[in-house]
Amino acid sequence: MSKQDSKKPQSESRREFLHRSGALAGMTALGAGSFLYNPTEARAADAIKVGIATDLTGPISWGGVPNSNVAKMVIDDLNAAGGLLGRPLQMVLEDTATNEQLAVTKVRKLVTQDKVDVVFGGITSSMRNAIKDTIVNRGKTLYLYPQLYEGKECTPFLYCTGPTPAQQCDTFIPWLIKNGGKKFYLPSADYVWPHTLNAYARKVIEKNGGEVVGEEYFPVDHNEYSATVNKIMSLGVNNVFNTTIPPGVAALFKQLYEAGFQKKGGRLSCVFYDENALSITPAHEIEGLATCLDFFHDAKDPGGTKIRAQYDKLYSAGKTQFTAGTAATGMWRAINLWAVAVKDAKSVKREEVAKALENAKLADGPGGPSEIVPGKRHTKMNMYIAVVKSGKYEVVEKSNGLVDPREC
Secondary structure, three states: OOOOOOOOOOOOOHHHHHHHHOOOOOOEEEEOOEEEEOOOHHHHHHOEEEEEEEOOOOOOHHHHHHHHHHHHHHHHHHHHOOOEOOEOEEEEEEEOOOOHHHHHHHHHHHHHHOOOOEEEEOOOHHHHHHHHHHHHHHOOOEEEEOOOOOOOOOOOOEEEOOOOHHHHHOOHHHHHHHHOOOEEEEEEEOOHHHHHHHHHHHHHHHHOOOEEEEEEEEOOOOOOOHHHHHHHHHOOOOEEEOEOOOOHHHHHHHHHHHOOOOOOOOEEEOOOOOOHHHHOOOHHHHOOOEEEEOOOHHHOOHHHHHHHHHHHHHHOOOOOOOOOOOOHHHHHHHHHHHHHHHHHHOOOOHHHHHHHHOOOEEOOOOOOOEEEOOOOOOEEEOOEEEEEEOOEEEEEEEOOOOEOOOOO
């Protein structure tokens, strides 16, 4: 997924930002970006240890902070219900700081020193690829990855609980063709997620009678898109299927708006854009932007509405909302699916929990029910298409049942 830009004010220290956003509430600092969340200290010796590795600081912190918040919220819920297997849960949090080299050291600590029973986390695909071997192969520990991503992750004992390209593209791209037109341009950030997602999107576009008239890749901080915008305007592009990311995405959207792309009937789309991302650009510059995710505030599904209300009550002082694009929904889903599997397996051992995960289901959650696809280590879920109208998302279409991830 995207290497998104932090919204932390430059004058504010990292620690001040984390406290204000709720990320460190109730935490005991262990030093060097390591924290312990132990709501049942009296029984800590018997605790099931849950490792969370996410970006509390660095460019992806606006995704990592809600991931940390959601993890604490779910662990509190599980402990309030008696824990798992009669044991409390203890969370060990590591700040991976959007630094893959540092992250490897952090997850090595989780699996060798802290001896956690499971690891959740990672936002970007590059982060997942950096840490998965240390967790799964070297550390012999179960790993659940919560973020939407480009697919093709089929490592044993690694489970994905965010949307895949099939879930985001198979109905969304036909909708774009119907509600935009057949000519697509793919401006993109130059790393694994956009390259792989675009390859999948191109096949779906062409299968449905569309045409990709341009595909370009830029550094994540690129901010001069005049040549690209000129091509888009001169080629009569109907749909800009964007995978550029912050900070560069703001410049691209601004320059497209100023060129009159939307006024001339063009449609913007971006599959990582959620309610948190709406603050990146002025509302009028992205009016009509469409996206496809597993949850929106406007979906008003009972489970998601309840979870969001709980999150807002706990973390109302923060500026990071409970959304899909920052993997908060995937984190909620991941921990709860793992908890179902632990109960079914009556064990926290990796092989036994993994076997139980094959049939793990949730009757409700953000966006509705979800379930692991047996043998595939990916998750079925509802998907929603939404459009930005006056600075807010309006859901325009919901999938007809749970959508298969079509992976592995």
